[in-house]
Amino acid sequence: MDNDDxxxxxxxxxxxxxxxxxxxxxxxxxxxxxxxxxxxRGHAVTLMPLYLPATAHAPAPDDVPVFYxxxxxxxxxxxxxxxxLPRAWxxxxxxxxxxRLAARLSGATxxxxxxELTLSMLRGEExxxxxxxxxxxxxxxxxxxxxxxxxxxxxxxxxxxxxRVLKRAAGCPVVCWLQxxxxxTDAMDPLLRASVLRVMTEDARxxxxxxxxxxxxxxxxxxxxxxDRARLSVVFPxxxxxxxxxxxxxxxxxxxxxxxxLSAEEGFDRFVDAFLLxxxxxxxxxxxxxxxxxxxxxxxxxxxxxxxxxxxxxxADAEIDxxxxxxxxxxxxxxxxxxxxxxxQTPEAFGYYALEAMAAGVPLVLPAQGAFPELSAxxxxxxxxxxxxxxxxxxxxxxxxxxxxxLRREAAQGRAAACERFSLDACAAAFERAAExxxxxxxxxxxxx
Numbered sequence: 001m002d003n004d005d006x007x008x009x010x011x012x013x014x015x016x017x018x019x020x021x022x023x024x025x026x027x028x029x030x031x032x033x034x035x036x037x038x039x040x041r042g043h044a045v046t047l048m049p050l051y052l053p054a055t056a057h058a059p060a061p062d063d064v065p066v067f068y069x070x071x072x073x074x075x076x077x078x079x080x081x082x083x084x085l086p087r088a089w090x091x092x093x094x095x096x097x098x099x100r101l102a103a104r105l106s107g108a109t110x111x112x113x114x115x116e117l118t119l120s121m122l123r124g125e126e127x128x129x130x131x132x133x134x135x136x137x138x139x140x141x142x143x144x145x146x147x148x149x150x151x152x153x154x155x156x157x158x159x160x161x162x163x164r165v166l167k168r169a170a171g172c173p174v175v176c177w178l179q180x181x182x183x184x185t186d187a188m189d190p191l192l193r194a195s196v197l198r199v200m201t202e203d204a205r206x207x208x209x210x211x212x213x214x215x216x217x218x219x220x221x222x223x224x225x226x227x228d229r230a231r232l233s234v235v236f237p238x239x240x241x242x243x244x245x246x247x248x249x250x251x252x253x254x255x256x257x258x259x260x261x262l263s264a265e266e267g268f269d270r271f272v273d274a275f276l277l278x279x280x281x282x283x284x285x286x287x288x289x290x291x292x293x294x295x296x297x298x299x300x301x302x303x304x305x306x307x308x309x310x311x312x313x314x315x316a317d318a319e320i321d322x323x324x325x326x327x328x329x330x331x332x333x334x335x336x337x338x339x340x341x342x343x344x345q346t347p348e349a350f351g352y353y354a355l356e357a358m359a360a361g362v363p364l365v366l367p368a369q370g371a372f373p374e375l376s377a378x379x380x381x382x383x384x385x386x387x388x389x390x391x392x393x394x395x396x397x398x399x400x401x402x403x404x405x406x407l408r409r410e411a412a413q414g415r416a417a418a419c420e421r422f423s424l425d426a427c428a429a430a431f432e433r434a435a436e437x438x439x440x441x442x443x444x445x446x447x448x449x
Contacts, residue, residue, distance in 0.1 A: 009042045010435060011147065013140070013170070015162065016155035018049035023261050023294025024325050026352035027155045027179055030213070030237040034431060037238060037424035041432075046149070048136075050159075067136050068129065069093055076128070087131055115192035118184070122199040124161035133162060137169035148172075151435055157181050157210075157225065160203035173208035173438045178221045179349045183265060186346055201225045209438040211235045211431070213350040214371035220347075233434040236378070237352055238427025241359035241418045245334040249363055249407040253317075254284070256397060257336035257362065258291035259329075259353040262302050262322055266293075267342025272305045273390035274342075276312050278397050287401070288317045292324040292332055293353075333360035337407070338400060340365040342388040348372060354382070355422050358414035363407055365396050379417035381410050 016031045035045040050068040071093040076083045120127035125134075140148065152166055154176040163174045181200075185193050204210075204225045210232050212218030218232050256275055260266040268291065275289045289309075295302055302322075309315045324332055333339075339357040341348075347370025354375055357364050366372040368384035376382035385396045400407060420426070 008436075009044065010038075010439075011044045011046075011150045012038065012153060013046050013048060013149035013151070014153045014155070015048045015050065015159060017159065018052035024259060024292075024353070026237075026350065027177070029352050030177075030179070031153075031155055033238060033240065033424055034427055036240075037428040038431070041425075041428055065135075065139060067139075068132050083128065087135075115188045115196065118158065118188075118196055119192070119199060122158070122161040122196065122203055124163075124203070125165050127161065133165050136162070137165050140166060141169040151175065151439065153177070154207075155179075157200055157204065157207075157221070158184060160200060160207060163203060163206040167206065174206065175209045175211055175434065175438055176207045178210050178212040178217055181221070182346050182349070183344070186344075187265070197224065207231070209233060209434060211434055213237055214374050216347070216371050216374055217349040233430075233437070235430040235434055236375075236422060236427060237350060237355060238422055238424040239352075239355040239359050239418055240424050241415065244330055244356070244359040244361075244418075246361045246415070247334045247336055247411065249337045249361070249411045250404045251337055253286040253288055254337040254401050255288045255290050255335055257333070257339040257357075258289075258293070258341060259325065259332070259339060259356065260293040260341045262291060262293055262295055262305075262320070263298070264301055265344045267344060267388055269301070269305055270342045270388060270390050270393065271340065272308055274340075274393035274397065275318075276308065276314060277390055277394035279312075279314060279317075281398055284398060284401065286317070288319070289314070290319045290332065290336060292321050292329075294325070295322040329356070330360070333357060333362055336360070336362045338363045338365055338397065340393060340397070342393060343367060343370070346370075351375065355418060358422065359418040361411040361415045363400060363410035363414065365393065365400060378421050379414060381413035381417060383410070 014031055014035055016028060018028065032047070035047055038045050046064060048064050048067065121129060124130070149170050150172050152170060152172060152174045154160065154162065154174060156177055156179055158181055160176060163176070167174050185196055188196060204227055208231070210218075210221070210227055212221060212232060212234050213236065215234050218234055221227065222229060222232060256278070258268065258271050260268075262268045271291070272289070275287070278284050278287055306315070306320060309318050333356060336357070339353065339362045341351065341353055350371045351366070354364055354366065354372075358379060358381070364382040366376070366382060366384060367388040368386060369388075372382070373384060376384055383396055383400055385392045400410070
């Protein structure tokens with residue numbers, strides 16, 4: 001039976017690595033928003049969060065067991081003795097209350113020190129988690145034929161080690177998003193990073209289609225993982241603006257916002273430095289700072305940024321609340337005059353926070369690198385800077401804040417782009433087109449060489 005728009009309804013299993021709400025997870029937001037949009041369009045979507053719950057407040061899935069629970073996964077990976085114990089002994093650790101507690105205690109994580117676990121996960125049925133992968137495969141294979149997925153979606157290529165086994169169990173194609181894998185792999189020891197990329201390249205052969213969040217990232221990952229361009233589609237993430245309260249960008253005093261992990265990798269130190277430079281201009285001496293998105297793995301880094309603000313006499317005008325995004329993200333955005341995330345030295349794959357700012361009518365200032373020029377061109381808004389140095393950012397902020405009319409134009413155009421070009425329906429329609437290409441092309445399960 002066809003949907004009203006002529007597309008065939010699909011049964012989709014969407015597998016994502018849950019963050020538990022411990023940091024601003026762009027992949028989690030993208031996957032959950034898309035699932036909602038696809039369900040509205042008549043598709044049956046099952047979300048399967050691995051490791052931790054998808055977000056701090058996500059309900060536990062009623063029909064999906066806990067797989068790859070973060071606590072037991074880590075303990076069994078680190079100890080050969082624990083791996084010899086019966087799997088059932090770890091069942092008490094694989095409950096949502098325990099995993100929610102683990103998420104609250106863990107904070108942000110980094111790949112540094114987890115390279116071997118990453119490699120083991122990527123090796124799939126040959127890794128230390130082979131028994132857990134078999135559990136997932138048995139669960140999928142035991143589903144009634146009318147409930148078995150027709151398409152499996154992996155949240156990123158770090159989950160590609162699941163593809164071969166799950167394709168055999170479900171008898172259906174696997175598609176895989178490409179977003180922010182570089183954030184994880186770039187933090188690794190160089191030798192282990194090379195090993196991880198070799199295994200990811202091999203795993204990529206089992207993926208029927210990759211969905212890159214931008215054309216720029218598609219090109220970068222195609223080169224990195226030797227992906228045939230014919231197996232690549234670009235699908236912009238989408239957003240529902242309905243829940244966002246419009247900001248007042250010309251408010252006084254102005255508020256410069258930051259929404260991402262409060263880490264060096266996302267450029268939070270350069271954001272703070274730019275803020276302090278801006279306040280040296282008498283016109284902007286009362287400008288405020290607001291930042292949220294989860295703590296850095298290195299808590300000393302965040303303490304250094306706070307100390308800089310205190311020493312400059314700007315602490316009273318700064319709100320740094322790592323966890324506010326889990327409680328009041330919409331309210332946080334509605335209180336901003338503009339948003340800027342400098343990013344890392346490696347260009348951003350997309351930047352879901354940019355969509356959220358657009359939905360709230362918050363003007364954007366972003367470095368002209370990675371996906372940002374592409375996103376800005378598609379949206380028809382956004383101030384792009386030549387680089388992400390604090391001096392460059394402070395000058396761009398000052399020019400925008402000094403032009404109230406431009407602030408209003410940027411806000412209006414961003415809101416329009418969120419409602420049209422980056423709507424959830426636009427994302428779901430692009431996903432459907434990619435899925436039809438995949439389902440029409442058949443599925444193959446290559447053997448590991």
